Amino acid sequence: MSQTQLTQIKENALKAFSSAQNSQELYGFKVQYLGKSGSLTESMKLMATLPKEEKPLFGKMVNEIKTELEAAYEQAEASLKNKEIDAKMLSEKLDLSFSTAAKEQGKEHPIHKVTNEIFSIMARLGYSLRTGPLIEKDYYNFEALNIPPNHPARDMQDTFFVDESHVLRTHTSPIQIHSLENEKPPLRIIGTGPVFRCDSDISHLPNFHQIEGMCVDEKVSMSDLKGTISFFVREFFGPGLKTRFRPSFFPFTEPSAEVDCSCPICKGKGCSMCKQTGWIEIGGSGLINPKVFAHANVEYPKWQGFAFGFGVERMAIIKYGVDDIRHFPSNDVRFLKQF
Structure with missing residues (x-):
């Protein structure tokens, strides 16, 4: 796998993270790119096939991309959670003018x-x-x-x-x-x-x-x-x-x-x-x-x-x-x- 392919994985992941509509969809993208069988994780397994002199540079690039994607994921996750909380607050807004049924009051035993x-x-x-x-x-x-x-x-x-x-x-x-x-x-x-x-x-x-x-x-x-x-x-x-x-x-x-x-x-x-x-x-x-x-x-x-x-x-x-x-x-x- 070339450096160009790693860069492409990073760009695709960043684009996916930013386009996610909710936390569940965002987590699916995380699994796709950063999970145990994700694209970036699979690329790290290819290091064993590279010439010895290319391994340090390739490994450094994979780690940098992983760190960047994890930070991007956390930022997108926080943003989506805030939006979801705001939406929930709006949907659960209390109507103080709504009359409730009268409740029975307790009596002295x-x-x-x-x-x-x-x-x-x-x-x-x-x-x-x-x-x-x-x-x-x-x-x-x-x-x-x-x-x-x-x-x-x-x-x-x-x-x-x-x-x-x-x-x-x-x-x-x-x-x-x-x-x-x-x-x-x-x-x-x-x-x-x-x-x-x-x-x-x-x-x-x-x-x-x-x-x-x-x-x-x-x-x-x-x-x-x-x-x-x-x-x-x-x-x-x-x-x-x-x-x-x-x-x-x-x-x-x-x-x-x-x-x-x-x-x-x-x-x-x-x-x-x-x-x-x-x-x-x-x-x-x-x-x-x-x-x-x-x-x-x-x-x-x-x-x-x-x-x-x-x-x-x-x-x-x-x-x-x-x-x-x-x-x-x-x-x-x-x-x-x-x-």
């Missing part, structure tokens, strides 16, 4: 809605918010609440154990112990958060939410507890509703009572929500057991107190007439948009 409403009511009575860890020591979840190892009350709560000494908390009551240990009475606190139990059906979830209230002062009685909960029920469910307290048992309160309110749906007349009884159970309550004060190193009887707890999902079911607790974690928009 009913569990958050109910929780915030309860906070608002209790804040008017002087209660302030507290939280606690989701993974609790067995001591705070059970022992400090007067539920020692092998106590029958442990069977009332199907527990998720993390290890031998830690559990996913089964109730928000440990918040009471943390508050009693870290703060000086008098105290009025309201605690909330997720709790976990091995249970799942139409009225139970393995992960649900509770509200925990505690009042500690020098003179506290069941009358104070009843007055507080009765006020809360009227504010939360509506005026005119009644409350009643039934004797019960909780290791961390003594005496203990289950709390019912007249059905907000039928106003006590009887319906499917209250199973025709006119009453609905809303939670548990009682005066704080002296053994709980002892675990927290709080002097009793100088300081006395009461505590109560409600399931947030249960409160939402009663307030809004929801028929299945499993709707709450489903996050189905059809369900949530009602709130």
Whole structure:
């Protein structure tokens, strides 16, 4: 191959590069001239047939042409890419006058809605918010609440154990112990958060939410507890509703009572929500057991107190007439948009 032929390859390649209409076509020309089987690459293989004295000059010329073509290719590639970007920008130009379809806006989740409403009511009575860890020591979840190892009350709560000494908390009551240990009475606190139990059906979830209230002062009685909960029920469910307290048992309160309110749906007349009884159970309550004060190193009887707890999902079911607790974690928009 002569120098004239090399020059011709260069001129043809430069002409092809400059005439390419797009990046794909340009790359095809690169393969044609600079690829493994391209014209210039094939010419380099002919060096072996040349006389020894001609090889240096021929090799130098091939390398110079290759360098020039590679530079020309890069320049043409950059130019084409810029043109393609400009064309794409023009084709994708936004029409700001075009009206879009209205999108559904999110709503506050009913569990958050109910929780915030309860906070608002209790804040008017002087209660302030507290939280606690989701993974609790067995001591705070059970022992400090007067539920020692092998106590029958442990069977009332199907527990998720993390290890031998830690559990996913089964109730928000440990918040009471943390508050009693870290703060000086008098105290009025309201605690909330997720709790976990091995249970799942139409009225139970393995992960649900509770509200925990505690009042500690020098003179506290069941009358104070009843007055507080009765006020809360009227504010939360509506005026005119009644409350009643039934004797019960909780290791961390003594005496203990289950709390019912007249059905907000039928106003006590009887319906499917209250199973025709006119009453609905809303939670548990009682005066704080002296053994709980002892675990927290709080002097009793100088300081006395009461505590109560409600399931947030249960409160939402009663307030809004929801028929299945499993709707709450489903996050189905059809369900949530009602709130």
